[in-house]
Every structure is written in C-alpha cells, then in structure tokens.
Amino acid sequence: MRLRKSTKRGLTTASAVALLAAASLITASSSAADGDEKTLTADRLATWQTDGIVWSIEYADGVVYVGGTFDKVRPPGAKRGQREVVRKNFAAFDAATGKLLPCAQPFSGAGDTVRALKASPDGEVLYVGGSFGKVGKAAASSAVALNTADCSLRKDFRPHMSSFVRAIEVTDSAVYLGGDFTVVNGQKRQRIAALAPDGSLLPFKARIDAPVRALLAAPEFGKLIVGGDFLEVNDEFEFKLVALRPATGTTVTSYPSWLPARSKVKALVRDATNFYVAAEGRGTGIFDGRIAGRLGNGDMVWKDTCLGATQALAVHNGVLYSGSHAHNCRDTPGGFPEFNQRQHFLAQSVRDRHILHWFPDTDGGTGEGNGPRALKMAGEVLWAGGEFTEVNGRRQQSLVRFSPGRDRGAPEEPPQLEASTSTAGKVTLSWRAAWDRDDAELKYLIYRDGKLVASPTQRSTEWNRPTMQHTDSVTPGSRHRYRIAVSDGDNTSPRSKALVVTAVADGRPKEQR
Numbered sequence: 477m478r479l480r481k482s483t484k485r486g487l488t489t490a491s492a493v494a495l496l497a498a499a500s501l502i503t504a505s506s507s508a509a510d511g512d513e514k515t516l517t518a519d520r521l522a523t524w525q526t527d528g529i530v531w532s533i534e535y536a537d538g539v540v541y542v543g544g545t546f547d548k549v550r551p552p553g554a555k556r557g558q559r560e561v562v563r564k565n566f567a568a569f570d571a572a573t574g575k576l577l578p579c580a581q582p583f584s585g586a587g588d589t590v591r592a593l594k595a596s597p598d599g600e601v602l603y604v605g606g607s608f609g610k611v612g613k614a615a616a617s618s619a620v621a622l623n624t625a626d627c628s629l630r631k632d633f634r635p636h637m638s639s640f641v642r643a644i645e646v647t648d649s650a651v652y653l654g655g656d657f658t659v660v661n662g663q664k665r666q667r668i669a670a671l672a673p674d675g676s677l678l679p680f681k682a683r684i685d686a687p688v689r690a691l692l693a694a695p696e697f698g699k700l701i702v703g704g705d706f707l708e709v710n711d712e713f714e715f716k717l718v719a720l721r722p723a724t725g726t727t728v729t730s731y732p733s734w735l736p737a738r739s740k741v742k743a744l745v746r747d748a749t750n751f752y753v754a755a756e757g758r759g760t761g762i763f764d765g766r767i768a769g770r771l772g773n774g775d776m777v778w779k780d781t782c783l784g785a786t787q788a789l790a791v792h793n794g795v796l797y798s799g800s801h802a803h804n805c806r807d808t809p810g811g812f813p814e815f816n817q818r819q820h821f822l823a824q825s826v827r828d829r830h831i832l833h834w835f836p837d838t839d840g841g842t843g844e845g846n847g848p849r850a851l852k853m854a855g856e857v858l859w860a861g862g863e864f865t866e867v868n869g870r871r872q873q874s875l876v877r878f879s880p881g882r883d884r885g886a887p888e889e890p891p892q893l894e895a896s897t898s899t900a901g902k903v904t905l906s907w908r909a910a911w912d913r914d915d916a917e918l919k920y921l922i923y924r925d926g927k928l929v930a931s932p933t934q935r936s937t938e939w940n941r942p943t944m945q946h947t948d949s950v951t952p953g954s955r956h957r958y959r960i961a962v963s964d965g966d967n968t969s970p971r972s973k974a975l976v977v978t979a980v981a982d983g984r985p986k987e988q989r
Contacts, residue, residue, distance in 0.1 A: 513794045515823045516858055518836035518913035519885040520867050521877040522552035523859075524569060524576055527560065529843050530861025530874045533852035534602065536595035536624055539577065540569045540854050541602055542861060542875065543590030549576060556873065565590045565608070568627070571854040574877060579627035585609025586618065587640065591655075594644035600624055601673070603633070603651055605641030619644075619653055621675075633675040636661050645691035645700065650678060650722065652700060654688030668702065668725070682725035684709050692744035692751055694719075694771045699728055701751055703741025716741045717753065719774070729774040739763045745789045745796075750777060750826060752796055756785035765808075766798055768826060778829040781807040784818060790851035790858060795832065796824045797858060799848025801840065805831060815939045820847035820864070833916040835938065836878060838864035856880050868913065886967035887912040891920070891944075893960055893975040901952040903977050906945045907960060909936040915964035922946055923959045923971065952981035 528546030535541075548560040549567050552574075564582030569575060583590050587607025594603045602622045604611075611620050611629050618641045621633035635653070643654035650670045653660070660669045661677050667688045670680035682702075690703040699719040702709070709718045710727050716739060719729035735741065739757035746752065753767040764785045768777040788799035801818035805811030810831035812819070823834035838847045841863035849862035858878045867876045868885075891907035898904075905922065912918055916937065922930040930946050950956060955978045959971040 513823075513825050513832060514880075515795055515832050515834040515914065516797075516878045516880050517883045517885070518834055518868070518878065519883065520836065520870075520872065521574065521857070521879055523574055523872065523875050523877045524549050524551055524567075525554070525873040525875055526550075526563070526567070526861075527556060528874065529849065529863050531589065531591045531606075531849055532593045533850045533859050533861050534593035534595055535571060535852055535854040535859075536599040536602060538571050539579070539624065540571045540852070540859055541579075541593050541595075542567045542569070542859075543583075543593045543604065543606065544861065544874070545589040546874070551576075555871070565606075566604070571857070579622075581611055581622060581627060581629065583608040583611055583616075585616075591640070591642050592644040594646050594651075595624070596646050596673070597648055601630065601633075603644050603646060605644050605653060605655070607640045618655075618657075621651075633671070633673070635669075635671055635675060635677070640687075642687060642689050642704075643691045645693045647693050647695055647722065649673075650680070652680075652691050652693070654691050654702065654704065656687045667704070667706070668720075670722075670725075680723065680725045682710055682720055682727075690741050690744040690754075692746055693722065694746065694751070695722060697771050698722065699771070701744055703744050703753060705740045707737065716755075731769065731774060731776075734767060734769075734776065734779075735763055736761055742785070742787050743789045745791050746771060747791050747826065752789050752791060752826075754786035754789045754798060754800075756787065764800070765802075766796065766824065766829075768796075768829070780811075780824070780829045780831075781805065782811065782822075785846065787846055787849050787862070788851040788860075790853050791826060792853045792856075792858070794826050796826050797851055798822045798824070799851050799860060799862060801847055812937065812939045817938075818847070821860070833914065833937070835913045836868055837913075838862070838876075839866040841865045841874075883914060883964060883966040885913060885964075886969045887915075887918055887962045887964055890962055890969045890972040891960055893958055893972055895958065895975055895977045897977060897980050900980055900982065901950055903948045903950055903956070903958075903979055904945060905948065905958060905960075905975075906943055909934050909941040909944055910962045910969070911936045911938045911941055912964045919963045919965070920944065920946075921961045921963060921968070921971075922948075923961075924948060924950075924956050926957075950979045952979055954979050 526546035530544040532543040550560045568577040568579035586609040590606040592605035618637040621630040638659035639657040641655040645652040667684040670678040685708040686705040688704040692701040700722045716735045717731045743754035765780040765782040782802045782805035784802040786800040790797045804814040806813045820838040823832040843863040887910045957974040961971045
C-alpha cells in the first residue's frame, strides 16, 4: 500500500468559470473590508435548555432543530427539574423568537441518541441520524426523514443501518450518511453510503477503515469532502480527510500531511471558496485546531496552532466561529498563552486565522466535559449546543444563542483604585485594566468628588490586563473622593468603591483610605 500524493483532478469548464467568479467576489469582499470583520455580541440570548447533551443543530425554513441525548427541555432561566417539557432526544424551536415548537417526534431505543441533522436543499425534508430503534411508535434503524411542514415521519426513507450514523450531507440528488456502519440495506457500505431521496441505495461506494464523523458537499467542484478517524480510503493512506467523487465514491483529492495520525476530523463547514476543518487529537504530536483549505484546488490556506480539541464550526460574514476547549493559542495571531483556563468559543478571520476579540465562554459541563458540541447559524443568530451547564458564568444548560444585536453586557468588573501622593498637589491613581468579552478597547471614567475628570482608553484581554495610571492635579493639602467606572461604548460598569485621598502640601505622603 502506498501513500497517495495530492490528487487534483481537472474541473469542467463550467466549474472552472464558477470557481473564478466566486474567487473574484471573495477577493473583492476581503479587500473592501480588510481587517473589519464584525463578530456577533458575546451576550447570550434567552434560550431554552435541555437536561442532557446536544450533539447536532440544523436550521430550515424559520425553524431550528436540535438533536442529542436528552429527555426534557425547560424554558430560559429555569433550573433543572422546573417547568420541564418532554422532548426525547429531539426538539424544535422558532428561529426568530426561540420559542419551543410542538414538533416533538421522540427518538428512542438502541443507543438512544440523535447525532446528525441535515435539511434538504429546499428545506422540505429533515434527515435525522444517530443510534435509535424507534421514532414514536414506528420502527427505525438509526436514520430517518421528517417532513418539515408537519413534523411527520416519511415512509419512503427508512434505510437499515448496521451501526451508528454520525454525519449527514444532502444534495439535490443524494443523501450521504457517514458513521460506524458497514452494511446498509443488506449491502456492504463501509462507513459511508449514498441514498436517493426515496431511500433507495445508490451505487456510490468507498472503502473507509474507521468511522466517518463529518461530510461536506461541494458539487460545483465535483467533490464530497469526508472527515473522521480513518487512515485508509479506497486502499490508500488518507489521513483523516479526503474528497470523493459524489457519484462513484472514488478519490478525487487528497490532503497529505494536513493531520497527524493521532488527530481526527470532527466537523466540516464551507463558504463560497473555502472549506474549514475542526480537529481533535489525543496524546503527543497532535493537532487540535482549525484548517482552511480551497474547495477547488485542495490547497491549504492556513492552519492555526491552538491546543484544545475543536468539536464544532460555523462560518458567517468572513468569521469562522468554533466550539472547543482552546488553550495555548500563543502562536496564532491574536491568540493567548496558557493561562489556566479553557476558552470554549473562538472567532477567527477566514482570511488569515487571526483570533478576533469575541470571548463568550462555557464550562466543560457533563459527559466528556468538552463544552460546545454543535454550532449553526440560523439567519443572523448563532445557536450553540453541547455538554455545558454554564454560559458566561451563569447557569444555562446545553443550548445558547448569540446575535448581532446591540451589545448589552458591561465589562466584567470595575477596577480597584490605588493612589500615591508623593508630589505636592498631585494625585497619581493606578488600577489594573478590566476586560470585556466582545470589546478590546475600553474607556475608563475617573470621577473626582462626583465629577468626571479623565477618560483614558486601553486595549485589554482577560490574559493581558496592564496596569494603568492617571495623575490628577488638585489643590495641595485638599481631600478628595475618587471612583472609577469602565465603558465599552455601549455599556458602563457600576462605579468602584470610593477611594479617599488627601493631597500633600509639602511633598510628604499622606494616608489614603
């Protein structure tokens, strides 16, 4: 068995023209807004919760569908056990309001979990995969389809899977399933299969030696990109990532040396010209971060260096959002050192991997303690699901939303003032810079006896909070009360506790309290 080199097969004329046009649009857009990527706010919207893990989220026709391993959901702010509503591993919400919808098909039996959700291109069908033996009272085998109009179970799409379904991708002509299975409808299909929308098995075949965890269609480039745990595809070494021909399953593009043997691909997303890879590794010599590659020619665009396994991705308006437990991103532009904390959400520029100032966070939560497990843009709102039980330090289990709306969160805390008065008529105030989850530059409002006397600005992050100073000129020997507040431009923290200072008249320090 030989190691396959990068394979870049020819495109049709139509595909090449489409690629060039799309690339031109992206280049123009990037040039016009170079460095101006605008993130969502880090403030969480009121969101329903589940009593377990959310593994997958999908959006179609104004509805957000959530799949996972849970028995009940509860309203925003409710504690576990309060005001709960039965939803067995599957729930639906109004994308605009977040309201729970009556679509409530229960998925049960076998592994008792929903792992993958994907809507058809027209939004009329929702394909569901995982490990389950029943949908309501109907027998099932880990993959079914629902009509989105009325949440009814379709009778035509009922494949029989020999094991877990972990990923689904849908085009106009095929439904691709990836996972742990080796037999579909009694025929050999090794971890990947293609079915027609009516449920019939298509001739597409690929030999894959380990589970498939992510699928991404790029039909205009003649590709189905596949990621997972595997080392071999179609009897060639393909380390965790490969592109197959959508009709046949033969290999069309390889990605040599993109991922080491101890890493695996957990998620794939795309925009007009690029695709993005989320990786998880275990042990030494692993890769945990994100990679950007060209859909057309298969070239790598960038690769970050953060540690902390990446579980989920979403791309929107030139920003790549990720769910992970990132730590030690010091060698990635805009990144951070190891500072005894795991950052569970990141935003990066799709142009150059630069980490943007967007730092909402969760705890690790239940299960494996990885925090976020699924991300999905529903219009302009980002939905995130996973194992977490807290968001931004407040109780919120398994599901949360972030919007592009007005920033509502004040910086995390007002600084504590200190003062020195070694020079007659001069009071030097010092404080440690505060930080804010979605604003890098903050303004510090300094009040003397209730009157604003200064408003210096400073850029800061949670891991880089410099000491700041301001020297105030007052009458020698006079006594004053100083307070400080911090503003992100939209919101201002409460003022700090007053610091009483007496300025010296003869150069000798006076006591402050």
